[in-house]
Amino acid sequence: MAPLRNARLAALRGACALVAAWVALPCVRAHAQLASPSYTDPLTAKLQTSPSNPPRFQKLDREGLALLSAPTTFTPPASGAGTSGFDSTNNRKAKAKTKVKASANAIAPGVAAPAAGSAYDKSADVTGSVAAGAPGAPPVQIGPIRTVPKKRVAHSEPDDPYAPLGVPAGAFDLFPAVELIGGYNTNPGHEPGGQAAWFYTVAPELRVQSNWSQHEFKADLRGSYIGYSPDETPTLSRPYFNGKVDGRVDVTHDTRIDVGSRLLMSTDNPGSPNLQAGLAKLPIYVTGGGTIGLGQRFNRFDVSIKGDVSRTIYQESTLTDGSTASNDDRNFDQYAGTLRGAYELSPIH
Numbered sequence: 001m002a003p004l005r006n007a008r009l010a011a012l013r014g015a016c017a018l019v020a021a022w023v024a025l026p027c028v029r030a031h032a033q034l035a036s037p038s039y040t041d042p043l044t045a046k047l048q049t050s051p052s053n054p055p056r057f058q059k060l061d062r063e064g065l066a067l068l069s070a071p072t073t074f075t076p077p078a079s080g081a082g083t084s085g086f087d088s089t090n091n092r093k094a095k096a097k098t099k100v101k102a103s104a105n106a107i108a109p110g111v112a113a114p115a116a117g118s119a120y121d122k123s124a125d126v127t128g129s130v131a132a133g134a135p136g137a138p139p140v141q142i143g144p145i146r147t148v149p150k151k152r153v154a155h156s157e158p159d160d161p162y163a164p165l166g167v168p169a170g171a172f173d174l175f176p177a178v179e180l181i182g183g184y185n186t187n188p189g190h191e192p193g194g195q196a197a198w199f200y201t202v203a204p205e206l207r208v209q210s211n212w213s214q215h216e217f218k219a220d221l222r223g224s225y226i227g228y229s230p231d232e233t234p235t236l237s238r239p240y241f242n243g244k245v246d247g248r249v250d251v252t253h254d255t256r257i258d259v260g261s262r263l264l265m266s267t268d269n270p271g272s273p274n275l276q277a278g279l280a281k282l283p284i285y286v287t288g289g290g291t292i293g294l295g296q297r298f299n300r301f302d303v304s305i306k307g308d309v310s311r312t313i314y315q316e317s318t319l320t321d322g323s324t325a326s327n328d329d330r331n332f333d334q335y336a337g338t339l340r341g342a343y344e345l346s347p348i349h
Contacts, residue, residue: 175207190271
């Protein structure tokens with residue numbers, strides 16, 4: 001009975017072990033399975049069973065694009081050839097363009113160079129060195145400003161720091177002045193054994209200059225009077241006046257008309273051989289004249305032609321006995337013509 005009991009017990013144990021193994025089998029199978037991926041492989045083709053719809057690669061959605069890695073960057077051909085190495089592409093090298101791009105990258109590291117010919121490129125080359133970025137962003141320094149070379153200025157004499165400023169009067173500048181002189185002359189008559197005398201001189205003058213954008217007017221008026229004390233006979237006191245008035249009329253930019261007039265009043269010097277004997281006073285003579293001309297400028301070359309006429313008239317001499325002597329034989333007229341050419345070697349700006 002003992003062997004039979006042991007056999008039954010072994011069979012019962014075997015049945016229990018078989019049932020336990022059958023119950024635990026699904027759990028083991030469940031743990032042996034791999035978890036399904038959370039995304040679909042974009043390179044896996046979707047198999048279709050319909051012959052009218054053959055298998056094809058699925059389209060990449062946003063998740064698939066995000067999972068893709070960055071594209072591989074390939075080295076362009078002849079990138080390490082330099083300026084003298086071998087270039088397998090057999091292309092011509094544009095040295096000028098390469099230098100321009102290199103300088104643009106050197107000026108603004110990390111900032112994309114502007115396209116050639118664009119509005120940004122022109123403004124950066126001409127007017128400024130700061131490029132504007134996005135709205136609200138700080139400016140980007142791209143290099144120094146291209147400055148225009150300075151024009152060469154011709155040498156000119158410095159202005160006189162003591163020159164008169166003048167008195168403005170409308171469109172004219174007036175430069176008035178007066179000079180007073182006093183002294184002693186041992187022989188004012190310029191004669192042997194002449195008597196000495198004190199003398200004084202009053203010399204007023206007036207200079208006028210126009211400020212017009214076109215045309216020009218200028219005048220220079222100078223006069224004086226010399227008096228002696230004690231005075232001799234004939235009197236040595238005499239007046240003097242010298243006045244010049246000039247003008248320019250601009251017909252065109254390079255063509256002009258020059259006009260002028262002058263007046264001189266004076267007396268012969270004491271002791272002159274032209275004076276008569278027994279004079280009560282020195283005779284006065286007057287010289288008046290005028291000038292008119294035409295000028296033309298050809299770039300730096302200037303040519304002008306002028307005509308001049310003048311007349312000198314002497315006053316009658318007054319003698320000590322009260323009579324007069326004519327000086328008409330000393331009157332004369334004078335005519336002149338002038339042709340002038342000039343070339344400006346160093347223009348003054």
